[in-house]
Amino acid sequence: MTSIPAPHFQPVPLEKSYRLINHGPTVLVSSAHEGEVNVMSAAWACALDFSPPKVTVVIDKATRTRALVEGSGAFALCVPSAGLAALTLGVGTDSAVAMPDKLARHGVKTFTAPGHALPLVEGCVAWLACRVIPEPHNQATYDLFIGEVVAAWADQRVFRAGRWAFDGAPDHLRTLHYVAGGQFYATGASLQVGGGD
Amino acid sequence: MTSIPAPHFQPVPLEKSYRLINHGPTVLVSSAHEGEVNVMSAAWACALDFSPPKVTVVIDKATRTRALVEGSGAFALCVPSAGLAALTLGVGTDSAVAMPDKLARHGVKTFTAPGHALPLVEGCVAWLACRVIPEPHNQATYDLFIGEVVAAWADQRVFRAGRWAFDGAPDHLRTLHYVAGGQFYATGASLQVGGGD
Numbered sequence A, B: 001m002t003s004i005p006a007p008h009f010q011p012v013p014l015e016k017s018y019r020l021i022n023h024g025p026t027v028l029v030s031s032a033h034e035g036e037v038n039v040m041s042a043a044w045a046c047a048l049d050f051s052p053p054k055v056t057v058v059i060d061k062a063t064r065t066r067a068l069v070e071g072s073g074a075f076a077l078c079v080p081s082a083g084l085a086a087l088t089l090g091v092g093t094d095s096a097v098a099m100p101d102k103l104a105r106h107g108v109k110t111f112t113a114p115g116h117a118l119p120l121v122e123g124c125v126a127w128l129a130c131r132v133i134p135e136p137h138n139q140a141t142y143d144l145f146i147g148e149v150v151a152a153w154a155d156q157r158v159f160r161a162g163r164w165a166f167d168g169a170p171d172h173l174r175t176l177h178y179v180a181g182g183q184f185y186a187t188g189a190s191l192q193v194g195g196g197d
Helices: A014-020 A064-072 A082-093 A136-142 B014-020 B064-072 B082-093 B136-142
Strands: A009-011 A027-033 A036-042 A045-050 A053-058 A074-079 A126-133 A144-155 A176-180 A183-192 B009-011 B027-033 B036-042 B045-050 B053-058 B074-080 B124-133 B144-155 B176-180 B183-192
Touching (some): A027 A064, A036 A064, A045 B053, A082 A176, B014 B045, B014 B124, B036 B082, B053 B074, B053 B124
Antiparallel strands (some): A027 A036, A027 A074, A053 A144, B009 B144, B027 B036
16 A cells, blocks of 8 residues: 555545545445455445445445455545446445455455555545444344544545536546446536526 | 326336446435325435345435435435436435425425335336335434335336446436535446456
């Protein structure tokens, strides 16, 4: 890991961090424990609360990420852009349990933000660093993890002043919404109802 | 409530029902108890499991929907199309606690599917009927409800053979992804990675 963030990497205030995933994008879950780094994709991640901001994410028992998240008590949700669609499918299909070099094979590079140890995935457009709020029953029964967002960042080319702004940016920076069988939708046209906030 | 579904209303097999919300659309939560029907919008709804299919949804204690869902043990997630953006914002902004006629004011009409009592919102493009799996700690602490999907339907103009097919349909039938302040994104362009399933 290097500590060199992407040039457009900017902090997002915690009270606005829910907006990074409020539109339901597919995410990458990154984690590290005892020197091991892993990344998996997850369509089943969701905001849970505004303040303090919380998220839910489903992490299957069969994944290597599960062990790292349970070991470290932390994970990041990284929001991939359309340019990372193949990477996103790849790290969601292959497991580090069977393919220990899966990050290298799928071209996944990570970096860390100043003051935070969690690996963040390069090329994403938003990142939420989370600490696990232990809920053993949810984890055991539903593979459901609750995290409190402790820091967030976004690529200011597409998220600034607390809002996504895809329409003036290149399409490869739009976020992704996975369906099944390798099919994604990109985040589409903006629709404003009423006067805005 | 009438029992007349929209003309393109077709059942979706339970094992494919997660695909109706896998791409992270904003939903309408509909419920009924003791003759009272209500509908609220929720950006914080997510798939939780494939088989049996389960979902999560956050339903605030201040909402009237909360009382109906806890009273009846059931709710439906209805997936609105872009043509319902103003309605979706309206039923998410106004509460039936303060505005008992909010459904009429926002033009919300509901229907029921044969064999199911839950109200479903007309003009949506997918519907998932769910029974609450009681989890009192999650409900009290996080406003988080877990539901098992017991039936699902979709508008076959945009969902057929187990897949969304927005690209050949009118844009007003695309699903919605809410951000904040009245801003939505429509589900955008399809991206296929690999050969599909």
